[in-house]
Amino acid sequence: PDEASIQAAREREGQLTKPPGALGRLEEVAEWLAAWQGKAPPRVDRPRVAVFAANHGVATAKPVSAFPVDVTQQMVANFQHGGAAVNQLCLVHDAELRVYEMALEHPTKDFTEGPAMTDSECATALAYGMMAVEEGVNVICLGEMGIGNTTAAAAVCHALYGGEAADWVGPGTGVEGDALSAKVAAVQQAVETNKAAMTDPFEVLRCVGGYELAAIVGAVIAARVGRVPVILDGYTCTAAAAILEAMLPGALDHCVVGHLSAEPAHAALLGKLGKEPLLNLNMRLGEGSGAAVALGLVKSAAACHAGMATFAEAGVSGA
Amino acid sequence: PDEASIQAAREREGQLTKPPGALGRLEEVAEWLAAWQGKAPPRVDRPRVAVFAANHGVATAKPVSAFPVDVTQQMVANFQHGGAAVNQLCLVHDAELRVYEMALEHPTKDFTEGPAMTDSECATALAYGMMAVEEGVNVICLGEMGIGNTTAAAAVCHALYGGEAADWVGPGTGVEGDALSAKVAAVQQAVETNKAAMTDPFEVLRCVGGYELAAIVGAVIAARVGRVPVILDGYTCTAAAAILEAMLPGALDHCVVGHLSAEPAHAALLGKLGKEPLLNLNMRLGEGSGAAVALGLVKSAAACHAGMATFAEAGVSGA
Numbered sequence: 001p002d003e004a005s006i007q008a009a010r011e012r013e014g015q016l017t018k019p020p021g022a023l024g025r026l027e028e029v030a031e032w033l034a035a036w037q038g039k040a041p042p043r044v045d046r047p048r049v050a051v052f053a054a055n056h057g058v059a060t061a062k063p064v065s066a067f068p069v070d071v072t073q074q075m076v077a078n079f080q081h082g083g084a085a086v087n088q089l090c091l092v093h094d095a096e097l098r099v100y101e102m103a104l105e106h107p108t109k110d111f112t113e114g115p116a117m118t119d120s121e122c123a124t125a126l127a128y129g130m131m132a133v134e135e136g137v138n139v140i141c142l143g144e145m146g147i148g149n150t151t152a153a154a155a156v157c158h159a160l161y162g163g164e165a166a167d168w169v170g171p172g173t174g175v176e177g178d179a180l181s182a183k184v185a186a187v188q189q190a191v192e193t194n195k196a197a198m199t200d201p202f203e204v205l206r207c208v209g210g211y212e213l214a215a216i217v218g219a220v221i222a223a224r225v226g227r228v229p230v231i232l233d234g235y236t237c238t239a240a241a242a243i244l245e246a247m248l249p250g251a252l253d254h255c256v257v258g259h260l261s262a263e264p265a266h267a268a269l270l271g272k273l274g275k276e277p278l279l280n281l282n283m284r285l286g287e288g289s290g291a292a293v294a295l296g297l298v299k300s301a302a303a304c305h306a307g308m309a310t311f312a313e314a315g316v317s318g319a
Numbered sequence: 320p321d322e323a324s325i326q327a328a329r330e331r332e333g334q335l336t337k338p339p340g341a342l343g344r345l346e347e348v349a350e351w352l353a354a355w356q357g358k359a360p361p362r363v364d365r366p367r368v369a370v371f372a373a374n375h376g377v378a379t380a381k382p383v384s385a386f387p388v389d390v391t392q393q394m395v396a397n398f399q400h401g402g403a404a405v406n407q408l409c410l411v412h413d414a415e416l417r418v419y420e421m422a423l424e425h426p427t428k429d430f431t432e433g434p435a436m437t438d439s440e441c442a443t444a445l446a447y448g449m450m451a452v453e454e455g456v457n458v459i460c461l462g463e464m465g466i467g468n469t470t471a472a473a474a475v476c477h478a479l480y481g482g483e484a485a486d487w488v489g490p491g492t493g494v495e496g497d498a499l500s501a502k503v504a505a506v507q508q509a510v511e512t513n514k515a516a517m518t519d520p521f522e523v524l525r526c527v528g529g530y531e532l533a534a535i536v537g538a539v540i541a542a543r544v545g546r547v548p549v550i551l552d553g554y555t556c557t558a559a560a561a562i563l564e565a566m567l568p569g570a571l572d573h574c575v576v577g578h579l580s581a582e583p584a585h586a587a588l589l590g591k592l593g594k595e596p597l598l599n600l601n602m603r604l605g606e607g608s609g610a611a612v613a614l615g616l617v618k619s620a621a622a623c624h625a626g627m628a629t630f631a632e633a634g635v636s637g638a
Binding site: 016017018019020021022023024025026066067068070071074075077078081082083084085087088089091092093173174262278279280281282283284285289292293296297299300303304306307308309313314315316317318 | 335336337338339340341342343344345385386387389390393394396397400401402403404406407408410411412492493581597598599600601602603604608611612615616618619622623625626627628632633634635636637
């Protein structure tokens with residue numbers, strides 16, 4: 001974080017025409033933007049929503065999703081034609097939407113049988129994700145689409161944090177009953193099968209993650225280097241980012257979590273990361289939708305901080 | 320509420336390209352908009368933020384605020400010159416801002432000594448508030464500015480709901496210590512002095528409210544009649560609206576509460592009204608700021624509902 005920008009943001013905030021602290025969390029967000037953009041006042045005039053789409057071998061092998069795997073490709077087409085939720089949210093919040101299609105015809109390997117990705121596949125996906133952080137983008141929302149990916153997210157969390165597989169598994173797109181049991185069993189089996197190989201968090205990502213999770217990891221790294229604050233989305237997106245926090249505590253300090261997902265394990269995951277989400281709207285769609293809604297708050301924070309008059313400018317008496 | 324529009328909204332929602340219920344509270348907001356606009360799909364393309372500004376005799380008579388009473392007028396000038404938080408928020412969310420200045424040179428009477436307003440003053444303020452709901456506006460955010468008005472809000476709540484005066488009093492713009500004690504005493508005295516006169520909720524408004532609170536009551540009524548869904552702001556705004564709920568349960572069904580204010584009594588007040596706020600950002604500024612931030616969610620809800628493709632349109636397989 002840039003200490004000079006933090007200091008400048010704090011000083012300005014104290015002079016704006018409002019009682020001290022009256023904008024609450026919006027003031028914290030403004031300071032966080034300044035810290036990680038290294039700019040005072042920070043700007044959010046070119047936000048991007050990046051959605052990474054990929055397929056998962058486990059979703060073909062096991063009944064872990066309420067939807068067929070073809071839906072990943074179909075939803076990518078829906079994004080391209082402007083018909084998904086995230087398209088509407090980008091219009092409302094003036095954000096640029098980029099959809100990154102990751103070899104949908106080549107899903108990862110079924111990770112209940114062995115590693116989901118080879119070293120080179122995982123590295124390629126990471127690098128692909130890094131490309132989403134382009135020059136000029138000043139806030140990035142990260143999202144994903146991939147039938148089966150809450151199974152991967154649960155496996156990542158189970159591998160990183162232990163507990164029971166069931167602690168990290170939820171309905172995802174809406175599985176229940178036998179399908180939910182199959183999902184728990186798949187997560188348990190994935191972690192058991194790959195246990196020996198998962199010697200560090202990146203190996204967790206490679207063994208039980210997926211291409212879109214790896215891309216999110218890459219984007220979070222590139223954003224740190226490129227001074228682009230990040231808005232994370234729900235369970236799958238946060239699970240991917242958790243890989244980095246497990247590697248190096250503080251690695252997600254340039255990220256806020258846009259919303260608390262209705263996927264039950266998201267709250268526990270945020271507890272592990274010490275992150276307080278901006279919104280709690282019972283959403284559980286993925287595709288960056290919660291992050292895109294939260295972008296409205298982040299833009300609000302930046303606009304108040306940069307645009308408000310000071311007491312002196314406005315001739316308003318202080319307290 | 321318009322049952323046909325609710326039905327149409329529900330039917331459409333079930334066909335949109337997402338798992339059922341995956342947009343959580345945004346889906347409820349879309350249905351609520353349809354219900355009270357009487358339109359399916361509902362539209363939020365002309366939102367207005369109405370801020371009512373007035374002065375309070377009690378703020379001159381007693382040390383209830385951290386700021387001098389002149390600040391009401393100074394902040395109105397700040398609104399007019401575009402320097403306040405609400406100006407920036409209206410820019411971010413493409414909302415029209417209207418500031419209604421209510422005879423600032425004529426504050427209400429000090430309500431610790433007798434009624435704040437005469438019948439005719441209160442009626443005039445109500446009527447003035449009604450004018451904020453103009454033809455074509457399809458969502459209205461209500462806010463207020465008035466040094467001393469959290470004292471009036473506390474007095475309204477204490478009169479409506481009983482308890483101790485201290486239960487309803489908080490720091491407002493930032494009073495503490497002796498000033499906070501003086502504020503509690505003023506609220507207690509206000510309710511005792513006016514007890515005999517406060518025979519119904521409108522008399523509570525007249526005796527211990529204020530012009531901007533009466534205007535908010537008028538705007539909420541006019542919005543119901545004019546089919547304009549309302550976003551309420553924080554403690555003072557919600558306390559004003561509570562007058563109507565006390566008159567007629569259900570009178571606020573066309574209103575959502577934009578945010579939970581950091582003013583401690585707001586949570587208790589929302590409990591009395593059975594309202595769940597959209598946001599919880601520790602804000603406590605007033606001037607419609609929390610409602611204006613929440614407008615971003617309401618616009619998001621409307622945009623997803625109206626703009627998303629159905630499964631059939633997008634060729635996406637269902638669950």
